[in-house]
Amino acid sequence: MDSTDVDAYADDEFAALYDLVYAEYDDDVDLYEQFARRGTGPVLEICAGSGRVTLPLLERGLDVVALDTSAPMLERLQSPVTGGTGRLRVVEDDMRSFDLGEQFHLVFCAFGSFEQLLTTEDQLACLRSVARHLTTDGRFVAELRSLTAIDWRPEPALLYEWTKPDPATGEPITKLRTQAASGARQVTVDTVIFDRVTTDGIVRRRQIEVAMRAIGRYEIVFLLQAAGLRLADVYGDTDLSPYTDASDRMIVVAAKV
Ligand SMILES: C[S@@+](CC[C@H](N)C(=O)[O-])C[C@H]1O[C@@H](n2cnc3c(N)ncnc32)[C@H](O)[C@@H]1O
Known part of the structure; x- marks a missing residue:
């Protein structure tokens, strides 16, 4: 329980089972599209997996760089023929150490995937990598679970x-x-x-x-700060409604300091 378990997604059968479980879930796609349309150029999804979010964004004409450690998940992401005009680039890399040498106006991490990082060191390593890849006015958007909903x-x-x-x-x-x-x-x-x-x-x-590993509303402020980021907004759902006691999730929007 003390290190990131990337093996869960390391074989073809589990990658296929992931899609069987979640392929229909798309509640968050409009959220990332909305942020993606606020700037120009490609957006970066970390922990993109088999493309549950990346694929609909491509279909809507957005260019996406999809980063993940799992070759089987990325293989599934590249297999469907999309009807969209968006361009896809796939990067097999770790969210804690990637260095693509470019910056994006949107980097995002959907579906609680950031919580797979089980130590503060790993969380900070990831946030520092994210900070390096954000433009001056860029945004990092991550969906986390709300502490009260767990x-x-x-x-x-x-x-x-x-x-x-x-x-x-x-x-x-x-x-x-x-x-x-x-x-x-x-x-x-x-x-x-x-x-x-x-x-x-x-x-x-x-x-x-x-x-x-769950993260609290005020814990994230310090994690972001330590990585050269600041909390710009926090929302309670993908419709950008306020974060309250009734929220199931916490949508964190961060910017460079
Ligand atoms: C819950 S899936 C999310 C997939 C997709 N973004 C979605 O919303 O359906 C989590 C993904 O995180 C990836 N992952 C886990 N640890 C990672 C790491 N350290 N760096 C990059 N990807 C990682 C896994 O391979 C898996 O594809």
Whole structure:
């Protein structure tokens, strides 16, 4: 639980399972489009994965540089034929140490992906890399979970979530999950299990652990400051509504000092 778990996305099957779980989710795409249209030139998505956000942005004519450590996720991002006119550049690199030698008016990190960084050192390394890649009036936008929305009680049971056919083979896949959490360490660990029933009736189980470190509203101010950034705005949802006790997420908008 003390280092970034990039292995979770390191194989083709898990990359495909990620898309099975999240491909339909697009609540945040308008948010990033809105910020992308505030400037000119390409935007940089870090932890772009298989392109859940990058692909619709390309379809809407925006140019995107997509950075991720996972070759299988980036391979999936490049496989679909998009109907859009946006240009895609893919970079296999780490959000803690990338150095592309260019600056963007928007760098963003969607869907809580920044919380995969489990230590303050890793968080700062990432924010310093981000700061190097922002234009003077550029913005870094990151969606984090709201502290109040996280269920800090450990989940004692393995919960059934759904059964869906694998789009490639038709084999039924069942998703189960359970969560461990430590409020003291601000870390949650989701264990997600995928059970696939193969055509000969055998159940094949794959298990993944996703650890995330939550970040508070005022903690982020100091992290940004230490990396040469400042908090420009904070919102409670992708519609840019205020951040309140009822918010499920915290949308952080940062700028260079
Ligand atoms: C939850 S997925 C998000 C994918 C996509 N942005 C989305 O919103 O659906 C998290 C992604 O972060 C990537 N990742 C994890 N640690 C990373 C790191 N240190 N540097 C770059 N990418 C990383 C994983 O490979 C994975 O593709």
